[in-house]
Amino acid sequence: MLFSQRRIGARTALGRTWVPAMVPWRATDDGFVSDDVVDWYGRFADGRPAVLVVEATGIRDVPSGPLLRIGDDRFVPGLARLAAEVRRRSGGETLLFLQILDFLAIKRRPERAKFLRRFLGIDSGLRTRVAARLGDDCVASLDDAAFRERLVGATDDDLRGVLTARDWESLSVGFRERVTDTDVPHVRELPAVLPGLFASAARRASDAGFDGVELHYAHAYTMASFLSATNTRADGFGGPREQRVRLPLDVFRTVRTSVPTDFVVGCRMLADEVVVGGTRVADAAWFATQFAAAGMDFISLSKGGKFDDAKQPAVGEAAYPYTGPSGHECMPTVRIDARGPFGRNVALAAAVSTAVRAAGHDTPVVAAGGLNSFEIAEAALARGDADFVAAARQSLADPDWWLKMRSGRGAEIRRCEYTNYCEALDQRHLQVTCRLWDRLRVPGEPEPKLSHDGRRRLVPPVA
Ligand SMILES: Cc1cc2nc3c(=O)[nH]c(=O)nc-3n(C[C@H](O)[C@H](O)[C@H](O)COP(=O)(O)O)c2cc1C
Numbered sequence: 001m002l003f004s005q006r007r008i009g010a011r012t013a014l015g016r017t018w019v020p021a022m023v024p025w026r027a028t029d030d031g032f033v034s035d036d037v038v039d040w041y042g043r044f045a046d047g048r049p050a051v052l053v054v055e056a057t058g059i060r061d062v063p064s065g066p067l068l069r070i071g072d073d074r075f076v077p078g079l080a081r082l083a084a085e086v087r088r089r090s091g092g093e094t095l096l097f098l099q100i101l102d103f104l105a106i107k108r109r110p111e112r113a114k115f116l117r118r119f120l121g122i123d124s125g126l127r128t129r130v131a132a133r134l135g136d137d138c139v140a141s142l143d144d145a146a147f148r149e150r151l152v153g154a155t156d157d158d159l160r161g162v163l164t165a166r167d168w169e170s171l172s173v174g175f176r177e178r179v180t181d182t183d184v185p186h187v188r189e190l191p192a193v194l195p196g197l198f199a200s201a202a203r204r205a206s207d208a209g210f211d212g213v214e215l216h217y218a219h220a221y222t223m224a225s226f227l228s229a230t231n232t233r234a235d236g237f238g239g240p241r242e243q244r245v246r247l248p249l250d251v252f253r254t255v256r257t258s259v260p261t262d263f264v265v266g267c268r269m270l271a272d273e274v275v276v277g278g279t280r281v282a283d284a285a286w287f288a289t290q291f292a293a294a295g296m297d298f299i300s301l302s303k304g305g306k307f308d309d310a311k312q313p314a315v316g317e318a319a320y321p322y323t324g325p326s327g328h329e330c331m332p333t334v335r336i337d338a339r340g341p342f343g344r345n346v347a348l349a350a351a352v353s354t355a356v357r358a359a360g361h362d363t364p365v366v367a368a369g370g371l372n373s374f375e376i377a378e379a380a381l382a383r384g385d386a387d388f389v390a391a392a393r394q395s396l397a398d399p400d401w402w403l404k405m406r407s408g409r410g411a412e413i414r415r416c417e418y419t420n421y422c423e424a425l426d427q428r429h430l431q432v433t434c435r436l437w438d439r440l441r442v443p444g445e446p447e448p449k450l451s452h453d454g455r456r457r458l459v460p461p462v463a
């Protein structure tokens with residue numbers, strides 16, 4: 001089954017093999033496709049997966065460092081070059097999708113005294129709480145500068161006791177905007193602006209020659225936050241799941257009408273948020289049936305990857321959503337627990353598939369997470385747990401592994417060790433490579449292009 005055809009919307013995938021989105025930190029600082037981006041995706045195309053999804057790409061025209069962007073027509077020529085390279089190197093066998101996303105602001109963890117002296121908002125409630133906590137009524141009437149100095153001198157325990165939960169978060173991990181911040185105009189207006197932004201981005205992806213887009217409704221980003229059970233917006237876009245799904249459906253419908261009918265439009269969503277108070281698989285299955293009923297072309301599943309339980313970053317660094325328990329579930333390592341990472345999320349995909357089929361839809365479901373062998377993949381497909389098998393890190397370890405399996409050369413596959421050296425590079429926004437090949441040299445090959453630190457080759461050798 002792994003190498004059998006399957007419809008995705010109006011297109012036919014030549015197999016059930018799928019490389020999901022992975023940010024490799026190779027775009028230019030202005031978000032353009034670089035030669036390194038083209039080389040990177042060309043190398044994945046050599047392995048001829050049925051579907052290749054290009055990394056999370058920002059839909060807004062705002063500076064966002066070396067993250068790919070598609071918020072303006074000026075980004076189209078570079079993306080077109082990428083699409084042409086994938087078509088050429090896969091011999092036209094690989095369907096190419098672009099993952100498009102929106103994200104809210106996140107600030108670096110501030111230096112303690114600077115935050116208390118300059119950024120913390122002061123009101124009478126805070127003054128009263130500080131006076132009570134320190135047992136000193138005079139504190140409440142100090143001028144602002146003196147009051148702030150008292151806070152600088154306070155213990156962390158005292159600060160945690162007097163600051164609002166949000167201010168304590170801004171101090172201890174860095175400020176993070178939420179979809180529930182509806183007092184902020186641009187957050188309030190998200191339901192009005194996002195459908196148009198996603199639709200323009202999708203139209204550009206189509207112009208650039210991509211076969212489809214994957215709407216990023218997963219992990220720590222805006223659309224996942226609308227779907228989340230933690231979304232309590234009171235404007236009809238939060239609260240019960242019928243309201244949380246409204247904006248994701250609006251975005252999908254606007255995108256659908258903005259691109260040609262044979263252009264694939266699917267989404268990536270979470271089968272389980274894995275955070276306290278978050279969405280579990282029952283809600284995820286219900287969301288998936290709503291998307292299928294609306295005519296979405298595929299549903300790709302992921303798990304976790306939230307800010308809510310991320311580790312405290314060092315001062316001067318931003319929180320990273322793959323550091324806590326939910327992040328570990330997103331990219332599980334061999335150390336996660338006795339069960340290990342292998343095929344870890346297949347049961348979630350099965351639950352979602354069952355719900356989608358029971359509602360009468362044939363929409364393909366994509367499973368991911370520790371899928372690293374023909375046996376696991378084929379068994380999941382044969383049971384009907386999923387329609388596509390997505391492998392991120394195994395494809396990074398050996399982009400040719402699909403071809404090797406297909407041609408009976410399984411013993412030659414370079415097997416991922418699932419210890420997340422690659423993810424650690426991603427966390428530091430360094431060019432992502434794999435420890436199994438980034439120091440390899442093949443006798444006779446031309447000198448490979450190296451990372452900025454001059455130590456690691458940027459694409460794997462042909463082996
Ligand atoms: C370096 C790296 C970057 C990633 N970037 C993205 C991304 O841009 N979008 C996304 O949906 N998932 C991203 N992921 C998650 C993967 O797509 C995948 O869901 C996860 O690694 C689990 O699959 P695996 O066990 O096959 O690696 C990334 C994973 C890695 C290792």
Ligand code: SF4
Pocket residue numbers: 393394396397415416417418419420421422423433434435436
């Ligand atoms: S660096 Fe480690 S976890 Fe990442 S792809 Fe390579 S072997 Fe797998």
